[in-house]
Amino acid sequence: MRLMRTVGNWFDERLQLGSPIRETMQHPIPRETASWFYVFGSAALTVFAFQLVTGILLALIYVPSAGEAWNSLQTLNHQVTLGWFIRGLHGWGSNFMLAIVMIHMVQVFLFGAYKFPRELTWILGIFLLLMTLGMAFTGQVPRFDQDAYWGLGIGASISSRLPIVGPTVVKLLLGGPIIAGATLSRFFALHVFVIPGLLIAFVGLHLLLVLKLGINEWPMPGRLVRRSDYMEKYHQLTHTEGVPFVPNGIWKDAIFSGVILLAIAACALYFGPFGPSGQPDPRIIQTAPRPDFFFLWLYALLSLLPPALETPVLLIGPAIALVVLLTLPFFSGEGEKSWRRRPIAVLTILLSAVTLGTFTNLADHAPWSPVMDASTAAAIPAKFVTGRTPLEVQGALVFQSKQCHNCHSLGDIGGKRGPALDAVAVRLTGDQLVRQVLQGGGNMPAYGKNLNPAETTALVAFLETLHPSAQRPATDASRSDASLAGIQP
Amino acid sequence: MSDISRRQVVLKIAMLFNGVVGALLAIPIVRYLFSPVSQGRKSGYENWVPLGSLDEFPSGQTRLATYRNPIANASDGETADIPCWVRNIGANRFQVFAINCAHLGCPVRWFPQSELFMCPCHGGVYYADGSRASGPPERGLFEYAFKVLDGKLLIQAGEMPTPGFSAANKTLINITRQPPCA
Numbered sequence: 001m002r003l004m005r006t007v008g009n010w011f012d013e014r015l016q017l018g019s020p021i022r023e024t025m026q027h028p029i030p031r032e033t034a035s036w037f038y039v040f041g042s043a044a045l046t047v048f049a050f051q052l053v054t055g056i057l058l059a060l061i062y063v064p065s066a067g068e069a070w071n072s073l074q075t076l077n078h079q080v081t082l083g084w085f086i087r088g089l090h091g092w093g094s095n096f097m098l099a100i101v102m103i104h105m106v107q108v109f110l111f112g113a114y115k116f117p118r119e120l121t122w123i124l125g126i127f128l129l130l131m132t133l134g135m136a137f138t139g140q141v142p143r144f145d146q147d148a149y150w151g152l153g154i155g156a157s158i159s160s161r162l163p164i165v166g167p168t169v170v171k172l173l174l175g176g177p178i179i180a181g182a183t184l185s186r187f188f189a190l191h192v193f194v195i196p197g198l199l200i201a202f203v204g205l206h207l208l209l210v211l212k213l214g215i216n217e218w219p220m221p222g223r224l225v226r227r228s229d230y231m232e233k234y235h236q237l238t239h240t241e242g243v244p245f246v247p248n249g250i251w252k253d254a255i256f257s258g259v260i261l262l263a264i265a266a267c268a269l270y271f272g273p274f275g276p277s278g279q280p281d282p283r284i285i286q287t288a289p290r291p292d293f294f295f296l297w298l299y300a301l302l303s304l305l306p307p308a309l310e311t312p313v314l315l316i317g318p319a320i321a322l323v324v325l326l327t328l329p330f331f332s333g334e335g336e337k338s339w340r341r342r343p344i345a346v347l348t349i350l351l352s353a354v355t356l357g358t359f360t361n362l363a364d365h366a367p368w369s370p371v372m373d374a375s376t377a378a379a380i381p382a383k384f385v386t387g388r389t390p391l392e393v394q395g396a397l398v399f400q401s402k403q404c405h406n407c408h409s410l411g412d413i414g415g416k417r418g419p420a421l422d423a424v425a426v427r428l429t430g431d432q433l434v435r436q437v438l439q440g441g442g443n444m445p446a447y448g449k450n451l452n453p454a455e456t457t458a459l460v461a462f463l464e465t466l467h468p469s470a471q472r473p474a475t476d477a478s479r480s481d482a483s484l485a486g487i488q489p
Numbered sequence: 490m491s492d493i494s495r496r497q498v499v500l501k502i503a504m505l506f507n508g509v510v511g512a513l514l515a516i517p518i519v520r521y522l523f524s525p526v527s528q529g530r531k532s533g534y535e536n537w538v539p540l541g542s543l544d545e546f547p548s549g550q551t552r553l554a555t556y557r558n559p560i561a562n563a564s565d566g567e568t569a570d571i572p573c574w575v576r577n578i579g580a581n582r583f584q585v586f587a588i589n590c591a592h593l594g595c596p597v598r599w600f601p602q603s604e605l606f607m608c609p610c611h612g613g614v615y616y617a618d619g620s621r622a623s624g625p626p627e628r629g630l631f632e633y634a635f636k637v638l639d640g641k642l643l644i645q646a647g648e649m650p651t652p653g654f655s656a657a658n659k660t661l662i663n664i665t666r667q668p669p670c671a
Contacts, residue, residue: 149568177560283572403607
């Protein structure tokens, strides 16, 4: 024990770090901030450090080469002892980091922490959010599989729509004319050197500001922030009524961080690593690329926006969002901090959460994607073909062989791109069905060129049978028999 | 005082000197970073590449073909093997479509029964001639310029087509300028 102290003193005489570290640990914090609501920032830092460690562990085996990356992932998954587990830790760590960063941001927003004098802390936080998203996006690429390959194509196609500089940006992004070795190498460099380096620097500044300006006090409804007297009041909260960060504040941080790391390990153990999916061979086109969980909302947005709005929304939307986030502390730097008296702030969070949640949920089903193998793999349920005339059954065959099933469902089987046809005969008369099939329209291709009259007749005869037994099919009023019309009440 | 100001002048000269050194070093670094763009401008990425003999593309059919990208490195592996759709209209007239959907670049698949190209990502659909049928794409499929040489089909390729990619759009204009087929 005495030896340890002697050695410690020897180092401290030279480094002189002991007293500043003690001072930092003992710095007073407002009493109420030793709370479970204040643990997310430290948890994000813990997971970031965890990602650095697991990332370095993966780099011991991984080969960042377009020809070898996929094989080295297989080696990690199947040959290296516990390689699959380290991959799982890094993959799940990424999901947890994004989630915690988002929760942290929502918490500081609802607690008014971005107001005077912590504007710069918030702005650095926005950059940290962008870098975390950048890490998540660039991290999909080193998992060099089909999703990564076609995902890069999507990234390139979006970038190419930038006015004037689009094609240049694409080549810089891909490192050449196509998605190939240079693309993987530069995303690897971004993911492993550039963005983590920036993250470390910005996290350092972010933390320095938290220490210099003090943690945001617990917001009390009616206790308004004013530039004139805030510092004085905050000094009172910390130096008169406050408690030291160690041990009063930090024990909750430590426990929460531990729980998060355990949760990451449990997910990695139970669910295993992410992918890789199929080989990144562009010749394998039997693939339906999907983005990672945190970009599913974007996938939905890209499918649901009207074509003409897509480019403006993609290019201008992020810029507007960024400007709003960065300037928030300047147009709302004073006043009420408590979310109890900031209904618009609460509504903004709720609306964002519901929007992102809805898009993510939709992207999970992807009703806008045709079911590419429905025409060969999904049979028409028997109830739609039993007891039908030969002509109608022939129509069902046309329905199947001409890929109608890829976009239209029957009995909830098949694509959801177009409307379900279970009761189409109630909505459209025979003539209207013929017109719709041959001319298309309403986002449906025209089939006039590749259906002969016999096929069209059979198909429409089949479609006319698609109505619930209790509901009459649609009829053309102008064609109905005049004498019958007279009899009906 | 004069001593201090002299040192300040020397310091300024030293900073200026470092600025000049930095700028000199920046030139090769920037040129290195922008090499993917400048290289394309110098010689162009596009080259004529053979897709195979004409027998592989029967008249009236649309078939998948692949080619090795004309600019490829040893480390590219399979990523330099690019597929495309070849449509033989008949009488040695072809249409060669890029595999990439004109919306966001996913691989489109050909369905010969309904004569449609469908995209698995966001549901873009194209007719047999590559024109847009439905879905989010704002235009038809990208086309490669082609020529027939010694019984072989060649296309001008080398760059991934994207909506903002000038060469793909240029090619499409060339094709529409061709006289209509008899």
